[in-house]
Amino acid sequence: MSTSAAPADLSRYAWADYLDCMEGLPEPMVLHSPAKARGGPSLGWGLLATAAVTAAAIWISELPFAPFTLKGNRHPVESVMTAIILGMIAANLLPLPKLLQPGLRFTTKKLLPLAIILLGARLDFLAVVRVGGEALWMSVATIVFGLSLFLLCIRLGWVSRNLGLLLGVGTSICGATAVVAAAPVIDADEKDVTFSVATVTICGLLAMFVMPAVAQVLHLSDRAFGVWAGLSIHAMPQVVAAGFAYSQPAGDTATIVKLARVCLLAPVLLVVGWQVARAGRTTPGRRVRLLNVFPLFVLGFLAMALLRTTSLLPDLTVRLSPTAALGAGAHDVSLAHLCETVSKFLIVGAMAAVGLETRFSALKKTGLRPLLLGVTASVVLAAAILVAIKAMRM
Numbered sequence: 049m050s051t052s053a054a055p056a057d058l059s060r061y062a063w064a065d066y067l068d069c070m071e072g073l074p075e076p077m078v079l080h081s082p083a084k085a086r087g088g089p090s091l092g093w094g095l096l097a098t099a100a101v102t103a104a105a106i107w108i109s110e111l112p113f114a115p116f117t118l119k120g121n122r123h124p125v126e127s128v129m130t131a132i133i134l135g136m137i138a139a140n141l142l143p144l145p146k147l148l149q150p151g152l153r154f155t156t157k158k159l160l161p162l163a164i165i166l167l168g169a170r171l172d173f174l175a176v177v178r179v180g181g182e183a184l185w186m187s188v189a190t191i192v193f194g195l196s197l198f199l200l201c202i203r204l205g206w207v208s209r210n211l212g213l214l215l216g217v218g219t220s221i222c223g224a225t226a227v228v229a230a231a232p233v234i235d236a237d238e239k240d241v242t243f244s245v246a247t248v249t250i251c252g253l254l255a256m257f258v259m260p261a262v263a264q265v266l267h268l269s270d271r272a273f274g275v276w277a278g279l280s281i282h283a284m285p286q287v288v289a290a291g292f293a294y295s296q297p298a299g300d301t302a303t304i305v306k307l308a309r310v311c312l313l314a315p316v317l318l319v320v321g322w323q324v325a326r327a328g329r330t331t332p333g334r335r336v337r338l339l340n341v342f343p344l345f346v347l348g349f350l351a352m353a354l355l356r357t358t359s360l361l362p363d364l365t366v367r368l369s370p371t372a373a374l375g376a377g378a379h380d381v382s383l384a385h386l387c388e389t390v391s392k393f394l395i396v397g398a399m400a401a402v403g404l405e406t407r408f409s410a411l412k413k414t415g416l417r418p419l420l421l422g423v424t425a426s427v428v429l430a431a432a433i434l435v436a437i438k439a440m441r442m
Contacts, residue, residue, distance in 0.1 A: 094151015094401075101138065101400035102393065105131035127396045128224040129249040132242055135403020144404065155401040161345035163394030164229050168352030169361055169387035171311055183275070183308040190279045190433060191312055194220030197425045207418050210236045211244065213320060215422050218248035219429065222310045223282030228395055229313060229349075233321045242406050245399065247422035252282035254423075255430065256290045263294060270294070272437050274301025279309070280430040314350050356384050 109127035138144065198216030201207050207215070213234055218227040224245045231241045259280065263273040273294050281287045284306055291302030355361050361383040 091151040091154050093145075094148040094154065096151070097138075097144075097148050097404060098151060098155050098397050098401045101131055101134050101404065102397040105134055105396055105400060106393070108134075127392070128228070128399045129245060131396045131400040132245055132403040132406070135400045136242070136406050136408065139404045139406060140408050148404065152401040152404055156398050159394045160228070160232075160398040161348075163391045163398060164345050165348035165352055166387040166391035167225070167229075167395070168314075168349040169356050169384045169391070171307070171353040171356060173311055173353065173357045183278075183305045184311075186275070186279060186433075186436075187305070187308040187312055189436075190309065190429065191220040191316060193432060194425065194429050195316075197428065198421075201421055201425075207421055208240070210234050211240045211418055213324075214240055214244035215247060215418065215425070217316060217320065218244055219251070219282060219422065219425055220309075221313050221316060222284060222306070223248045223252055223286070224399075225283070225310075225395070226313055226316075228399065230317060230320060233317050234324050238402050238406050241402055243418060244422075247419055248282045250419075251423055251426040252286040255281045255426065256286040259430070260290055260294045268437075270297040271301050274298040275305050276430070276434055276437055278302040278305025279433045280426075281306075282426075284310070311353075314353075352387065361387070 105127045109130045195216045198207070198212045198219070202209050202212040214227050214230055214236055217230040218224065220226075227241060227244045227248060230236075236244075259277060260273070263276070268276065274291055274297065277287055277290045277294075277298070278301065281290055281302075284303075287302050287306040288299060292299030352361075364381045364383065
């Protein structure tokens, strides 16, 4: 590769490739260009652009959106999707300089894995156990059914492998968050990540509005709708918004059932990573080592979840002097909540960086078929779950 061609080729590298260094693999050769060795563009400008898009996305996603902001205290419009949209608008309408690239790559290479690790702090496995095995086995059945639909689509050649896996994981587990976590496991590129996040977000938003109305017509009980929403709607904010819009008991049930699905994210990533590694073997008889199946941040994700479950992420009380800028007195700090907040900000930032590197021309090549497949699979999945709920007479 010539030195002069390196800057022009930066956007051709998949963002997930930058995470290979976590598995002991060398970084892409383009990062070792002579320009970098001579002290080329710093990370600052790219990080500043990412932070600006992130702050705007979080602000927009928290604007009043009645009636959902009135119940459940969770907003149905994800800042992850907003960040991608804002980043793409900026990337395609503004002449962004190439000096942003190092900061954008650093965000997806270093900060995204950290965000996924911290995301584990929001999971409490005991909460799922307290609900009972019903929510867990129904979540397992939902994930198996959802992934099977997309594996069939991949086998029939209707969608590419990586895009189909991202759509399957996002539809079956927890929307955009699952897509973000699965992308580095299968080495997905920017356009597949962007398209998958957009698809599962659109499907989740539609379900959030349509399902409560359908439930009213069918006279579903609070528990039945809570289970239906928790198993069918993709993202946690959308689940909570739809559940509490129906009733308080429905919202409580939907939240716990959704939590059971989220707890299965790490095991699903393990299985997907193992299968992708086996499918990619080219040497007969070569063994696939477990630690090389997926990035090590998945283990960090599980470790944080175990710390939360075992109450080893305590609530702290910080006492400040009268001269402190934050104000004197005692301040309660929850480490679990702090980790979740930082994780949310970093994930939104990573998606802002992905948006800033995405061109509309790349998405046009994907076509409408994957979007139609995503919508169709979501409808089929929701219908199958509803039939099962009615059969169980909840």
